[in-house]
Amino acid sequence: MSDLRVRFAPSPTGYLHIGGARTALFNYLLARQQRGTFILRVEDTDVERSTQESTDAILQAMEWLGLDYDEGPIFQSDRFDLYKAKVAQLLAEGKAYRCYCSAEELEKKRELAIASGSSRLGYDGTCRNRADHSAGAPHVVRFRTPQSGTTTFVDRIKGPISFNNEELDDLIIQRTDGTPTYNFVVVIDDVDMRISLVIRGDDHINNTPRQIHIYQALGAPVPEFAHVPMILGADKKRLSKRHGATSVMAYKEMGYLPEALVNYLVRLGWSHGDQEIFTKAELIEKFNLESVGRAAGVFNPDKLLWLNEHYIKTGDPERLGGLLAEILTARGVDVAGGPGLAAVVSTLQDRAKTLLEMADGAEFYFRRPASYDAEAVERQVGPEQIAALEQLCTELEGAGDADHAGVEAAFQKVLATTGLKLGKLGPAVRIALTGGTASPSIYEVVTVLGCAETVKRLQGALKVFRATLKTA
């Protein structure tokens, strides 16, 4: 085990979204590669906006993606005593001070500053050196930020970044209601958990100098930082619901495989030459911060779909069969008495981009056709087909559990005696068996369905076909 300690720190104000998942993934990958420690910390200091449902949803999504953590989940709401103590410590050391300005006053000052065209919009430091209030009066606690000098850090992804301290105001670390704020607790916890590398979205770059000041005030070592670029929508705006599904679990619901999402997410912003497909083991071996790009990336649902298609195509039929069964069952399809799931899957792997599509294509295996595509029947079924279908029944009845070759042999026999081409018989069989015109190869369908079931369907269809032909 190395001394690398990283964490993913979502705030439970909604589901786990695509961007958060990628950040979590990068943390996870690096931790596993370096045999370090991956910690999950739930940042729920905003009591108003945090919900249990969101926490559950995030935990669920982490599990689905296979991002297991070594420590946690740790909830900041359980740690308010620690934060209180640290605030008291900074207060005692004069590194923080009580501010009695009301939110209304501040808002007014802010508006004034904007109106006057000032570039200084932050807190003006009114209470910085003031002792004319009793500690009991309503107040927030502000951190005493250095007013001069520069703060620099070397970002592992972006390189050196520096800020002039005079651009920073004294941030609030404790609200009027006594709860601590993000920029403070994030430092307290990262120190307490001995986080050595902070990997997070680059929307936090601006917070970093403030946080560094707090580390310094605490006398704690400053960790390394790696700021990952944002994920944008097709319009280059920050990814939001407008751009389609942004929730990780929504992709599960849409029939995506977790490995597809993981592969997509990691390649959005990170690369290893021209390689597109990565197993998890490969990612753990090859992932590195150096090859993470610096620019924001646009989320491309098409490419994600392509990867999903790939993983469906190459996935283990047994496993996929299990996932398929869940979907089918939820649709009210009884899979128990039907053909084997793995066999069903293997006929559909090249024909489905998502599990949902696969389920669409699989339903006919478990349900006899309720009707037959009328237009197709008219076009594909005539007297010759009916005769051939009848003969096929006879051939198949005696075939028992024929394999693919056996099924093909039965068809060849029928074709030979009737003089029909497969192109003239196949479609009719397909309609009889599935009700429609699109399905896996007809030999495969018969093989998977089994001869007995095939004959039953053929006979059922034959009745309808004969009747249709008469009335025509």
Added chain:
RNA sequence: GCGCCCAUCGUCUAGCCCGGUCUAGGACACUGGCCUUUCACGCCGGCGACAGGGGUUCGAAUCCCCUUGGGCGUACCA
């Protein structure tokens, strides 16, 4: 407004650090064809980019500066 970050095909990217091998490579999407019992898969081909302008240099996608464009922040949210 101010600050920070960023800039190669429509999109994700390779190349950039260590300038010439780049008439800029791969992938998705789009598109033409082939294969074919349906639907698909697959295979072969095509379209398509170094944001603009200045430098530095014999030579710049690669180094420097400016402009433009985009993103993020500027909360008693995280």
